[in-house]
Amino acid sequence: MMENKFGTQWKLRFYALVVGLLIVSNMTTFMFTTRVLVAQHPNGLHHLTGSLNDDQNVTKVLEETTAIPDTKTIFVITPTHSCVTQKIDLNSMCHTLMSVQKVIWIIIEDSQKPTDLVTKLIQRCNVEIVHLAIPTSSDYRAEKGKPAHSKSRGVEQRNAGLNWLRENYSSHNCSGVFYFGDDDNKYDLRLFEDIHNTQIASVWKVAWVGGLKWEGPTCQNGRATSWHSVFETELREFPLDMAGFAVHLCQLMKHPEARIGVNIHGDRSKGGHLETDFLQHFANKSSVECRGSESETYVWHSKTSSPSLYGEKNGHSSKSVETR
Incomplete structure (x- = not known):
């Protein structure tokens, strides 16, 4: 007893x-679940409207809540626009980034102001987020009757993300790496290890781009020995996709002239040359860090297919159910 x-x-x-x-x-x-929301300001893009502490979904196991080691912050810059697959694309990317340590997700909408759809999604995403909005100007909008891809998309949104970094960090506070991650791409978490290890500028392979199974560098001892591409390979210093490189934040501070859509001579980039023109501000073929795997890719330039909704011609489904 x-x-x-x-x-x-x-x-x-x-x-x-x-x-x-x-x-x-x-x-x-x-x-560790502080989120930052940034909305458009009448006098500029980068007005901090507030921060939220989210006490929902905080039942992680004890091992996952230990202090994050002193590592560089990864800034993922994502332009996004209203389309039928926008919600699912952003939701998928949110779940990817929730598994990445020390990441700040900079979302820039092609819009006059932050939309309710993206704002609501952000509130459910347990990632530190900066939310910006800037509409695409007529310079980058496709002319009537021409396909959307006839003009470079996301240029002004990506530059808004770079401007936010320059306004909120400095050459004395630049322990981080930035990466242009589109919302309709798919990512292997090992990619973020390569991003994190970037010292100046890194490059790697991207799958399903440029009419090929993969496009990008072949690496040997951390340097690019050749480039696999079929589009103007001889005319591009770096024949790669926007998802195929990352740059250390301190380099952005050293090169205030660097922005998407402008080459090192200050001229406007040709179509298909946005990536190489931007990356040339920071590195050349002999100095760029070559990362990733020789036998597989860690990022896929996938496109979420728009669903066939032929049965909706007569408004069959209830509008009260949000799908986009």
Whole structure:
């Protein structure tokens, strides 16, 4: 009888300890779930409207809430525009970035102001986020009757993301790496290890781009020995996709002239030359860091197919159910 009494007491103490650890776990997770929301300001793009602490979904196990090591921050710059697949693309990317340590996701909408759809999605995404909005000017809008890809898309949105970095960081505070991650791409988490390890500028292969299974560099001892591409390979210093490189934040501070759509001579980039013209501000073929795997790709230039909704001609489905 005495043994049962002591056994019960030890069990109660053990359960109390477990409950205490769970409480600490929730509190610790709460401290790491700060989100930043940035909206358009009448006098400029980069007005901080507030920050939110999200106490939802904070039941991570104790091992996942230990202090994050002192590593570089990864800034993922994502232009986005209203389309039938926008919600699912951003939602998919949110879940990818939730598995990445020390990441700040800069979302820039092609819009006069932040939309309700993206704002609501952000509130459910447990990632530190900067939310900007800037409409595409007539310079980069496709002419009537011409396909959208006849003009470079996302130029002004990506530059808005770069401007935000320059306004909020400096050459004395630039421990980070930035990467242009489109919302309709798909990512292997190993890619973010390569991004994190970037010292100046890194390049790697991207799948399903440029009419090829993959486009980008072949690496040897950390340097690019050749480039696999079929589009103007001889005319591009870096024949790669926008998803195929990352740059250290300090380099952005050293080169205030660097922006998407302008080459090193200050001239406007030709179509298909946005990536190489931008990357040339920071590196050349002999100095760029070659990363990734020789046998596989870590990022896919996928496109989410728009669904066939032929049955909706007569408004068959209820509009109260949000799908986009």
